[in-house]
Amino acid sequence: MSKILRIALAIAFIIVFYTGELVGIMFDYQGINVVPTPTWILLLFATCAANVASAFWISRADPPRNLAFWGLFLKVCFLPIFLADFYIFVLMRSWFPPSPEVSPLGFFLIAPYVVLSCPLMIVSSCYGFAAIDRARDEQLISPERARKYKWGLALPIADLVAAIWLYARLRRLDGTAPTCTPDDDPLSPAHTTPQPVADIDDILATRPAQTRRAIPHPWPTVLPLAASLCFIIASYAGGPVTMIFPPPYPTLRIDVWFLVMFVCALATIVSADAFKGAHNPKTLALWCLVFKLALLPFFLTMTLIVLVLGSYFFAPRGLIFVTFIMLPLLLLGTYCIMRVTSSHGSAAISRARNQRLVCRETANKLQRGLATPIADLISSIRLYALLRRLDDASETTTSETL
Incomplete structure (x- = not known):
């Protein structure tokens, strides 16, 4: 209550x-x-x-x-x-x-x-x-x-x-996890093979069906992907991008665009956090990377607008105050959109840390990278490459054991 x-x-x-x-x-x-x-x-x-x-x-x-x-x-x-x-x-x-x-x-x-x-x-x-x-x-x-x-x-x-x-x-x-030694860090040269530890999501998955609440199979995949797709469509359907590059299709008014973007962003963040236990970290990292690549033209356009507005700081006095308000708001909005695109990556890091696939120090480095503009794309590529390498190594170890 x-x-x-x-x-x-x-x-x-x-x-x-x-x-x-x-x-x-x-x-x-x-x-x-x-x-x-x-x-x-x-x-x-x-x-x-x-x-x-x-x-x-x-x-x-x-x-x-x-x-x-x-x-x-x-x-x-x-x-x-x-x-x-x-x-x-x-x-x-x-x-x-x-x-x-x-x-x-x-x-x-x-x-x-x-x-x-x-x-x-x-x-x-x-x-x-x-x-x-x-x-x-x-x-x-x-x-x-x-x-x-x-x-x-x-x-x-x-x-x-x-x-x-x-x-x-x-x-x-x-959300702290037990601290691991340098040998447990996948980025450390002394690391050999990953040692995943089952977290609470895996424990629930191994219980009998009658003792846990069943979740419809398609929804953990459909809802996060649908929310992310709606966010991508809304980004290109209004706002600064359509003002600079008028598209041939109907666009949203700026006031409606803000509301639609807020709803889609909230749905993306909530669905990414709520259904992260239904997917392995590699899948979540792949979604994050695809999400960022899909919005890369959007961020390039916003960077162009920021550079143009920044040039007005050297203009006559009357334009300085307009730029002083517009530029911080534009930077803040771009950063918020960037953080939304990192939601699946943050969920992947959290799940990988709970399974002890990555050390807490490594997870913190990756989280800081996803929260930093420009470096977020590099961190998402690095995260996916790391989790894919660990997943392949785990499958190789399992096949050799069998």
Whole structure:
């Protein structure tokens, strides 16, 4: 019940904030009924208080990784507001230079946007504070590290970086496997043959059919592939690519494209994680590599757009502010799409690590490679080549034993 309530309150907070009249004026909503300002302020305070109560009391027994995830989720969802506020701050500073005559007027114009950002940072950091307290009580992190994370979540701009590091650390601690020696590392020269160890998915697969819940055979394969295919089609059916290279087929409007991409990305990530136990790591790594190769023209186009926008930094002063907002949003969107294409690869690494096909250190290197732009394609090729070599070596060893 606490999980459902936590999710509902976080989504309600996002919806209430983005449907307000002040935010509608900021982003120039057209054709959307916004909530009047007095009602919006009342609903905003109510959802803020509900999320704070959910973080510190209702969901206090939940795992710290889940709390850290929802704190990071809220910060990412409110990132357009923070970027818009920062842009307005820079614009106001250029219009009202520091002087005794105009400084009060500039402060009066900037103050509402600063006040608007405060509840977002505070509420989104509450889930992080609760995650830190619970992780410290469970001795997952030391008190010194907990204080550093809290200071990071309490500072503007640094709070997003601290939320990312907190969730990454708790996720790594939550999914740790026994550390293997250098002889167990497939990348080590001393490694001879892989020694796979059955994980929980393999144990469930060997149980009698009447003692485990049967899963329809085609769905673990059909659903992840269908979600990935829909994501690829949506990428080429709208957005920046169709603006640069108009295709002969009908395309999606930019607002509809964002919604379709979000739904397809969520379906891809959830299906890749939910059905990873039904496939061996080599198959998942192959899907990841094909996924990235299918979207390679998309990323090349986005790189071209980034280079063109980057050249406007040397243009007259009026274009610098436009580029200052568009370029970070474009880079952030491209990185999020790249992370979606790495979902099958992350599932392959997780499953291979649980089976002790790769060492934890090697798995961490591959995960960092999949999370790095440009290097993600190289890491996916390396991951597939490694798992294929291990699979061939395991089959050879089995045939020789027989």
